[in-house]
Amino acid sequence: MKQFLYLKYFFAFIFGAAFFSCEKFIEVDLPTDQLTTQSVFSNDESAVAAIRGLYSEITRNNVYIGHGAMSVYPALSADELNVHTGNPTEIAYVNNGIPVNSFPLLTNLWQKGYFHIYQANAILENLSHSNSISPAVKDQIFGEAKFFRAFFHFYLVNLFGPVPLAMSTDYRDNAVIARSDTTAVYQQIVADLLDAQKLVSINYPTPEKVRVNKFAVTAFLARVYLYLKDWTRAETEAGAVINSNVYKLSTLNNTFLPVSSETILQLLPPITQIWNTSEGFSFLPFSSFASPSYSLTNSLMSAFEPADERKTNWVNSMVINTTTYYYPFKYKVKSVAAGAPKTEYSVVLRMGEQYLIRAEARANLNNLTGAQSDLNLIRNRAGLPNTTANDLGALLLAIQKERQVEFLCEWGHRWFDLKRTGRTDNILGAIKGSNWQPTDAWYPIPQGEMLSNSSLTQNPGY
């Protein structure tokens, strides 16, 4: 029976080896290319990297909600752009017949918007649990994250109408989230911006104007109040930016350069990419032989007064087969070699808007002279004489017309202005004919989202 003895030892050895090494053997090294949440928010440096990650993700791709898309799709839906790519997806935006499964609708606008909001929420949640970050850094990052949460909710609510308000990172809540009504979304936007206003510093945290400071928050808040028709607050906030004397209107051709005295917030395009700005890359033609992808509509071109210098400085044209194509020329560089310094930055907020916000607020508050003087600053810069509008109705229309040419193909201003002033049916109905339905003012909720979240409802008309 000696053999049994051997066997016993052997089995004991194997079982022993397996059991004792169990827990230990299957411990693995962490992935080399990732950090755990805890370690990210354990020191200033990596926490700053987290907020930098938000900026970097916003500018990561061309023609996404935070980087170019707002200058293209709403411009197609409104009366600013024609499309020449033959791309059926884009034609659907011009014809105001966006299919519910439209690819950019979900991917470039909705989804990316909520990704950025998640990222902001993740920073807010983890930062509030962290005690090892210096207060100044913490406040600044906190404020920036709040700013962007408000920023993207603002664009979503203006594109889609009532939208889900995503306030946490818990996917179990966010997956079944319903649409909040517009008022609730705006309440949150205002609350976030007011918080941010308190938290971020007056000075930009880094060189150049590519991170959010107090004036960027204030300027955006002015716009939000304008949209809410809270004229008093709009005037106050815009006034705070204007009276700070930090920014002033620049010459037309300097407006979109990094050195522009006018810009309040710019985004730095990724240095490794060949494009300069998403707008420049999208709007400027490939070559002198081929039509640009998009051209400005006749109605937009006819909105320019003859002497308007913006028509020559911010618009360019080319002739292909006797047809003249006008295209946006605010950004003048289509692409640069990858790695080369960027000569233009994507302008998010600028003084021109603050004057027009204040003009509109003042007009509505019956301060017509004040409104005229703000408006005239913008007109004079473009080489135009003072406005002749001197009653409220005419002045408000003059401000809208000024906004149309001042903000052409810039961040969807025209599309949102038409909607908030209730002029979509009149103006777009006349231009687009039978393609235009009143319900087209709101983009459809993407079908993919409807399928994976049964709490969502569709907008009328889709």
Add this chain to the structure above:
Amino acid sequence: MKILCVLLTAASLYLPARGISQGITLALQNAPLESFFKVVEQQSNFSFVYSKEAIAESKPVTIEVKNETLEKVLKNVFANQPLSYSINEKFIIIKISGKKKDSLIEIRGKVINEDGEAVPGATVFAQVTNKGISTNERGEFILRDISDDDILVISSVGYYKEEIRVNKETNFLIRLRIAAGTLDETVVIAYGTTTHRLNTGSVFKVSGEEIRKQPVSNILAALQARVPGMVVTQSTGLPGSSVQVQVRGRTALDLSLTDDQPLFVIDGVPYAPNNGYLNTLRSALGVPSTTTGVALPGGLSPFSSISPSDIESIEVLKDADATAIYGSRGANGVILITTKKSKVGKTTFNLNVQGGFSKITRSMDLFSTEQYVDMRYEAFKNDAVTPTRSNAFDLLAWDTTRYTDFKKLLIGETAHFSDVQASVSGGNLNTVFFLGMGYHSETTVFPGDLKDERGTIHVNLNHVTQDQKFRVQLSGNYNVDNNNLISTDLTSYINVPPNLQVYDSSGNLAWNEGGVVTDILNPLALLEQEYSAKTDNLISNLQLSYKPIKGITVRLSAGFNDVSVNESKTVPYSSQNPLQNPVRSASFGLNSFKSWIIEPQAEYERNIFKGKADIIIGGTFQKQTNEVSSLDGSGYVSDDLLGSLNGASSVRGSKSSSQYNYEAIFGRLNYNWENKYLVNLSVRRDGSSKFGPDKQFANFGAAGVAWLFTNEGFFKKNPSFISFGKIRGSYGKTGNDKIANYLYLDTWTPTFNSYQNGSGLAPTRLFNPDYHWEKTTKLEIAVELGFFKDRLLVSAAYYRHQSSNQLVQYKLPTTSGFTSVIRNLPALVQNSGLEFSLSSVNIKMKNFSWTTTANLTIPKNELVSFPGLSISPYALQYVEGQSLNVIYAYKYIGVDAAKGIYKVEDLNKDNIITTADYQVLGNSDPKFFGGLQNTLEYKKIQFDFFFQFVSQVGRTYFSNAINPEGFRYNLPMLTQDHWRKQGDVTTIQRFTQATNQAAYNSWANEFRRSDGVFGDASFIRLKNISLSYTLLNDAQSRTLRLYVAGQNLFTITNYKGGDPETQSYLRMPPLRTISAGIQYTF
């Protein structure tokens, strides 16, 4: 189906076995006795056994008989001879009369197998003296008092029977050949071997021979339709492309997260890349999924570097009994690949040279330019849109008289392949070796000089000490593969407008004809985008075993596997539209898998009561790492610099690594009661690093039983036409852990771009430590029967696999910040079915034989339960009680004869078409599938042909189409029959040219989501023909063989589309290959 029926009927027509009473017709005049023997051997199943002395004593024969019984003929002939005869089974033994007693001798001998191992317990039987004995532990035997002219018959389970004439010799070394193709053939199973006869589980073996008869370069492709219950699908017909394998149906609800590929084990070592893909860059072979890293269909196959010539056999393990010992990795079956082993014997050289060519098989006929132009104008007319240079540049800016047959241009070439294999093997009783080398080269049907080359080295060494106690075995494979393709499968461009300008007037690649800049790519430009993947693959295994005392073996198996792929891809200036701001770029990728495994084992054999018990116990320690790095350069100043990063103005790189640790203890108890009752119990406890804390360990196990009822006394006493009968069953639990590493961690990853000279961090995924293994509970009951002395073997099995705890990327609305999260879904998927296999020797004569093997599977896949399905994101994808491949869609009811647009059924009659109108409209699972092989041998000629058949519904052309008919794409001829005017009754709607049209909407929102895009995809394919002629086969065992083979020769199908297997006319179909070769062994 008709063909199949005929063949099956033919297979069942047995020639009646000819017995002793069969008729002999002959006429001999003074002929030598040996020529009499020859005639009788030709006319009967009997062979004569005799010595030279006996013939020397014989007298000439004169006889003339017609249709006389053998008995009488023999009596007649031997009446005048000084010889006597006796009949023993198939032998007629001739002895010199009256010589018996004075020539009794004692003989000694040893019985070994081909590996030189002693064969204990083999029966040695002396025919003449009618004496027998079994060999001892060391395979030795002594037989006393037997005739010096005796016939020894040596038999042992698992080996072919050997007959040896004693011929006055007294010392014998008898080598038994391992039985093949019979019940006693060795079958490789987990941690050991068994035989078909004694196996309690479901294991199907495909021999290396069977694989090598097919001129295919991927060993997995050679398994197609050969194994019951296993579906093998080639993703494309390009060299190096992946081959998907599914054993007993689909279990994965979410193929982007887990896969239901079986576990691949090569020589006992789990293959590090399993059956994933190897490429990290996009190539013509397929696209790696960017989200999960799990293989999408297509990609570079990890098996493309392995040569079929190095394969000894492939075993497919299916049921719980066979797979539970693989624990968390056995749920989807296990495929054991065994490479060639050495055999004892004289040094043998083998040289095999083969060459052949391939063409595409099925594809669709497309419109001519005239038809295309008509189609486009018709679409504009239908939509009441005026063609302009911007919306109809193909009509107004392009030459509308030009025609290019893009199918011929892009995929119409002939691919060539050549293959050279050389090996040398041999050795003595203690040491044997096998050395093999091979080279394989294969081109494509694309234009240009693209190819896939492979070089392989295979080494196998075996040594056993003189006392047979210590054994060492080393096997090593080193394979190098160089896959030179392009970045995109050109088949996806065969539908470009046929008037697209390919070359301009000066012979350069043409772009933007008529000055209109378009996104339409000149497909020939893709040939400039070179792609190459260089694979290095080392698979090695060392096995040490020691038998300290009788019945105990301790074993250590250690393996190492290193697979690395070096890729590069270039996008030169010339491959891009010069007016669309071309940027030169190049990408480089390195994907490396390293895995080592150590498995200590102990085995104990002992007789307990009347049975034999075999206990094996062991442990597994495995560590696997995967490193992926990639470098992208762009902004080069010259195409010539694309091979390097130095000329790039911008370089981006990434590198990641992951680690997987796995350990287990396992045990198996096998008990065999007199070859009648068999019980097999296996257990395993697994630990894996793939899961979060507290979810890392789990237990698995199974029980298998078998009853060989033909070994019961009552059967032995009353032998019938049933020669073998076994009923077996098994039940057990296995798991599936095929999920990427670290998925439970919520981590932050450096962002794609930096911002202000600093890298950013962004969240990678949601925190989720709760997911766990998938579980599959397997049940199987099978009957295996042999008839007519095992000439006909049939088996039928019923299986039921229930998979639960499904791992899914639970789709989230993007408001959650991510598109999905991993969860174990409380769903139950059941795969059940019937599997039949048959092998039969239809005719067996001296010069002619005909054998048939066939298999048939009738599977059923069912999503048994899915709590909360209706409110889950899968509500529109799956239906309880239906297959996972359910067609849940609108019901297509034809084209509206008045409006000319597609119509689907408004099920709930609410006058709008919504997903509430979805209905169950069948599924795309195969209804049945199988294969049928026939082998005919006549003298030196062997002829094989193999049919594959599948009955299924699949996605047709209508599902492949990117846009509705009328857009700027060429169309297949079958769309000619479409709606043109009011009142037309057709199945294809009117042509349309833009997305803002009603006809587009009806296509995109209704037809595309209806069952109209499905159709019959059943087919019968003559998968393989092989014909070989043995020119030389002499006594020194020199053989020279010539052969030709064909693969995918023809397909009978009603399928509307490209190939019914790949089900896409925009992907390269499997090719038709013809090859010829020569094999010389000396």
